[in-house]
Amino acid sequence: MRFNLPKTPAVHVKGKAFRLADVDPDATKPFTRKHLDKEAAQPRLQALRRRLSELQELLYAEHQRSLLIVFQAMDTGGKDGAMENLFTGVNPAGVQVATFKAPSTEELNHDFLWRIHAQTPKRGHIGVFNRSHYEDVLITRVHGLIDEKTCKQRYEDINNFEALLTHNGTRILKFFLHISKEEQAQRLQARLDDPAKNWKFDPNDLKERARWDDYQQAYEDAVRHCSPNHAPWFVVPANHKWARDLALTEIVVAALEEMDPQPPKVAFDVTKQVIE
Known part of the structure; x- marks a missing residue:
């Protein structure tokens, strides 16, 4: 299976030579080469949203295959906003959303993919x-909850799991929303400055921010080891939300x-059906 990536700022990760540091979180080309900006991109985005709605309805009617979209990002990376924008106008009856936080005691009593498999799309x-x-290969690695041997084994397990889903009719797209450390600082400060957004701020985010370089390395290794053709990773420059949203769509x-x-x-x- 080969996927031809449209011309966007997103980087389609291919092979273990990938380096996260080579991806500019501020990138907007080739969109800006076409003299697009946030306002000028709206007609194209609206047209894509209409087409996405049509395709989602056909996928739902066909009822043979599914699409799984994975979002990962650093804190304030924009996952919620990206999801909201991507599915604007899409029938929610055909969309399943799962959020994975710290595993429960029951989940810890099983293998790390047990809770994931139950949430894959119908x-x-x-x-x-x-x-x-x-x-389970990011925060667990950064915090020393697993060793390198276990981490590498989990890469293999993840690849096998995603292959299983693919063999059973699930198409997989994985997006890492890539922001800069400076952009994260601005977004965290914005949450503190706006009383309506104070609830989004978690003091623990500052502790995770202090491990920025460790997380960058963990993300780089994960996308390098787990980006086969059937389940590709796309690193999406996400400092500029309009370019992020257009690229995703x-x-x-x-x-x-x-x-x-x-x-x-x-x-x-x-032809023989008559409505009286």
Whole structure:
């Protein structure tokens, strides 16, 4: 399976030579080469949203395959906003959203993928992971909860798990929303400055911020080891939200276009149906 990436600022990770430091979080090209900016990009974004809505309806009607979209990011990376913008106008009945936080006691009594598998999308649905199974090779590694041997084994387990999903009709797209440390500082400060957003601020975010370099290395290693053709990682420059949103929608629409979902054939003669 080959996926042709549309021309966006996103980087399609291919192979272990990838370096996260080579991706500029401020990047907006090729959009800005076309003289696009936040306002000028809106017509294109609206057209893509309409097409996404059409394709999602066809996927739901076909009821044979599914699409799984994984979002990962540093704190304040914009996962919630990206999800909201991506699915504007999409029928929520065909979308499943799962958020993965610290595992419960019951979840810890199973393998690390046990809770993930239960949340994968049903046939005909688009599944969205707000954080994911990759937390088990990110925060666990940064905090020393697993050693390097276990981490490498989990990379292999993740690749096998995603292959299993693919073999059973689930298309997988994985997005790392890449912001700079300076941008994170501004977004954290904005949460403190706006009383309506104080609830979003968690003092523990500052402790995680102090481990910035460790997280960057953990993300780099995870995307390098777990980006096969059937479950690719896209590193999306996310300092500029308008470019982030346009890039995400371009990629998702292109993937669904490639899937080409078709509505089922009806089991009756349409021409003989009379409505009185």
